[in-house]
Amino acid sequence: MTSILIVGAGAVGALFGSALARQGAQVAVVCRSDYDVVSREGYDIVSPLLGNHRFRPHAVFREVAECKTPPDYLVLTVKVLEGVDRAALIRPAVGPRTVIVLIENGVDIEAEIAAAFPENEILSGLALVGVGRSGPGQVNHQSLGQLNLGRYPNGSSPAAEHLAALFNGGGIGCRLTDNVVGARWQKAVWNATFNPISITGGTLDTAIMLGTPESTAFIQRAMEEVCAVAAAAGYPMPPKLIEQLIGSTRAIPPYHTSMAQDYRNGRPMEIEAILGNTVRAARRHGVGTPILETLYALAKMIERNVREAS
Amino acid sequence: MTSILIVGAGAVGALFGSALARQGAQVAVVCRSDYDVVSREGYDIVSPLLGNHRFRPHAVFREVAECKTPPDYLVLTVKVLEGVDRAALIRPAVGPRTVIVLIENGVDIEAEIAAAFPENEILSGLALVGVGRSGPGQVNHQSLGQLNLGRYPNGSSPAAEHLAALFNGGGIGCRLTDNVVGARWQKAVWNATFNPISITGGTLDTAIMLGTPESTAFIQRAMEEVCAVAAAAGYPMPPKLIEQLIGSTRAIPPYHTSMAQDYRNGRPMEIEAILGNTVRAARRHGVGTPILETLYALAKMIERNVREAS
Numbered sequence: 363m364t365s366i367l368i369v370g371a372g373a374v375g376a377l378f379g380s381a382l383a384r385q386g387a388q389v390a391v392v393c394r395s396d397y398d399v400v401s402r403e404g405y406d407i408v409s410p411l412l413g414n415h416r417f418r419p420h421a422v423f424r425e426v427a428e429c430k431t432p433p434d435y436l437v438l439t440v441k442v443l444e445g446v447d448r449a450a451l452i453r454p455a456v457g458p459r460t461v462i463v464l465i466e467n468g469v470d471i472e473a474e475i476a477a478a479f480p481e482n483e484i485l486s487g488l489a490l491v492g493v494g495r496s497g498p499g500q501v502n503h504q505s506l507g508q509l510n511l512g513r514y515p516n517g518s519s520p521a522a523e524h525l526a527a528l529f530n531g532g533g534i535g536c537r538l539t540d541n542v543v544g545a546r547w548q549k550a551v552w553n554a555t556f557n558p559i560s561i562t563g564g565t566l567d568t569a570i571m572l573g574t575p576e577s578t579a580f581i582q583r584a585m586e587e588v589c590a591v592a593a594a595a596g597y598p599m600p601p602k603l604i605e606q607l608i609g610s611t612r613a614i615p616p617y618h619t620s621m622a623q624d625y626r627n628g629r630p631m632e633i634e635a636i637l638g639n640t641v642r643a644a645r646r647h648g649v650g651t652p653i654l655e656t657l658y659a660l661a662k663m664i665e666r667n668v669r670e671a672s
Numbered sequence: 673m674t675s676i677l678i679v680g681a682g683a684v685g686a687l688f689g690s691a692l693a694r695q696g697a698q699v700a701v702v703c704r705s706d707y708d709v710v711s712r713e714g715y716d717i718v719s720p721l722l723g724n725h726r727f728r729p730h731a732v733f734r735e736v737a738e739c740k741t742p743p744d745y746l747v748l749t750v751k752v753l754e755g756v757d758r759a760a761l762i763r764p765a766v767g768p769r770t771v772i773v774l775i776e777n778g779v780d781i782e783a784e785i786a787a788a789f790p791e792n793e794i795l796s797g798l799a800l801v802g803v804g805r806s807g808p809g810q811v812n813h814q815s816l817g818q819l820n821l822g823r824y825p826n827g828s829s830p831a832a833e834h835l836a837a838l839f840n841g842g843g844i845g846c847r848l849t850d851n852v853v854g855a856r857w858q859k860a861v862w863n864a865t866f867n868p869i870s871i872t873g874g875t876l877d878t879a880i881m882l883g884t885p886e887s888t889a890f891i892q893r894a895m896e897e898v899c900a901v902a903a904a905a906g907y908p909m910p911p912k913l914i915e916q917l918i919g920s921t922r923a924i925p926p927y928h929t930s931m932a933q934d935y936r937n938g939r940p941m942e943i944e945a946i947l948g949n950t951v952r953a954a955r956r957h958g959v960g961t962p963i964l965e966t967l968y969a970l971a972k973m974i975e976r977n978v979r980e981a982s
Contacts, residue, residue: 559970559973561873562872562873562970562973562974563871563872563873563970563973563974563977563978564874564974564977564978564981566973566974566977570973570976570977570980571973573973573976574972574976576969576972577969577972577973577976580965580966580969652962652963652966653962653965653966655890655963656890656962656963656966656967657966659886659887659890660869660872660873660970662884662886662887663869663872663873663876663880663881663883663887664872664873664874664876666880666883666884666887667873667874667876667880668873668874670880671874
């Protein structure tokens with residue numbers, strides 16, 4: 363039986379874990395904030411995709427170190443935040459054959475883990491899912507529910523195929539990609555622009571950000587900077603990507619980005635993973651990104667302002 | 673007797689008008705929002721510099737057109753806002769010998785008036801004053817109280833000297849400058865950077881904006897862009913200006929810029945006068961200002977967001 367440990371089992375981790383458990387995997391979770399209720403009752407999941415159900419993990423841990431047997435897969439679903447040493451966090455549960463699966467936002471988020479665990483296979487995944495926590499142990503799945511998964515730095519593997527089969531069987535559409543880093547860059551074209559722009563000025567929704575020809579042209583120029591960085595890093599973006607992203611953003615009702623939601627709720631924002639790493643890649647490759655640099659400087663001030671106000 | 677009409681007599685106009693009236697000038701005001709109380713009782717002014725006193729204008733008008741005799745000086749103290757035709761606003765009271773005095777923020781704010789009144793002398797003034805409206809007809813003067821005044825586009829004149837003498841006699845220190853456009857650019861180095869940066873992220877005070885070496889370096893780069901535009905426009909900035917501005921900003925307690933205060937209070941912001949005109953001058957002179965362009969694009973989105981929310 364496949365053993366899986368989900369570290370940082372918030373809404374995404376619980377939802378995805380429940381899908382894997384349905385396929386018979388032995389799914390344990392590390393869950394700090396909602397430990398009491400989850401260890402007693404499991405997760406109460408409301409989901410149009412998987413149905414409303416209760417997910418009782420095979421084991422619930424407060425700390426990674428409580429997991430005494432290294433799992434086949436360690437799935438990391440914590441936010442990538444400055445000052446959080448993810449390698450140290452997972453180390454106690456990583457065995458020599460544990461496959462480390464990163465289901466997290468951002469670009470260049472794998473290198474740190476790859477350097478810390480050079481012998482372990484690493485899978486990198488991009489979740490497309492709208493899911494939140496509506497109370498202790500309560501998971502509210504609102505929309506989508508897909509995963510793009512690939513071996514890091516590229517290619518696939520039997521371990522990736524096996525995990526994808528579990529996800530697909532459990533109801534989460536999982537697409538394997540040979541080029542997961544390129545997929546991350548592609549996602550960053552949207553994320554590294556709309557996200558930081560959305561947290562300036564109270565919080566701006568997508569309709570305001572695309573509200574005028576001038577603001578749309580500005581966002582296009584910002585996206586072109588991300589594309590230039592991606593190309594310099596060896597991942598040229600598809601032609602028409604920017605046009606498509608702006609078109610699809612316009613096509614759906616106005617909404618607030620994940621960073622805007624974090625900002626509003628006083629939660630930590632993934633500025634470094636999403637934008638900081640993009641800017642650092644630009645500097646490394648000698649690509650000028652004045653708009654992204656400006657957004658980055660502003661986002662850091664905003665983050666500091668939130669922290670000092672709280 | 674010198675006749676003076678103050679158009680847009682809010683806090684600055686009332687305070688400065690009261691100083692001129694003390695010297696025996698016949699000061700009338702156009703005051704729309706507080707008309708009732710001001711026409712009945714005048715202004716109630718609390719000022720450490722001029723003393724607490726009541727200022728009863730020689731006449732109080734609701735509209736410029738009610739002023740039937742063109743004044744010697746027409747002092748415009750309204751905000752410079754997009755969509756407000758200041759030339760049309762003052763035209764009914766401008767006679768052939770009326771000196772038009774612009775006490776307003778921003779760069780390139782005189783050209784529109786000069787084009788509309790090619791025969792009239794124009795004086796341009798930069799107020800350094802902390803003063804606000806604490807209630808209808810109530811003026812609360814908190815700090816400073818100086819004016820930099822010069823003939824537009826440059827030089828001085830007997831009319832400028834006469835007005836400066838009235839201000840100085842009335843308690844408002846007025847310094848004449850031969851290079852008022854250069855003085856506006858110098859002020860813009862601070863205003864076109866700290867102001868728009870301060871309205872991102874809820875509102876940021878000066879301590880947050882200068883809170884880290886990175887944020888300070890960012891503000892320096894933004895200021896360098898303004899200096900490059902000023903130089904291209906024919907107004908090279910003094911060496912060490914940026915260093916001095918940052919040093920003096922650091923030396924006083926953290927505070928919120930005028931734009932941040934307007935933003936917080938839902939009042940119109942002088943984005944075009946302060947930043948838009950700087951960006952347009954940069955484009956005209958072929959100077960690259962990617963940071964200012966980014967700030968401008970963000971400020972316009974923020975402005976639109978405030979407008980749509982209200």
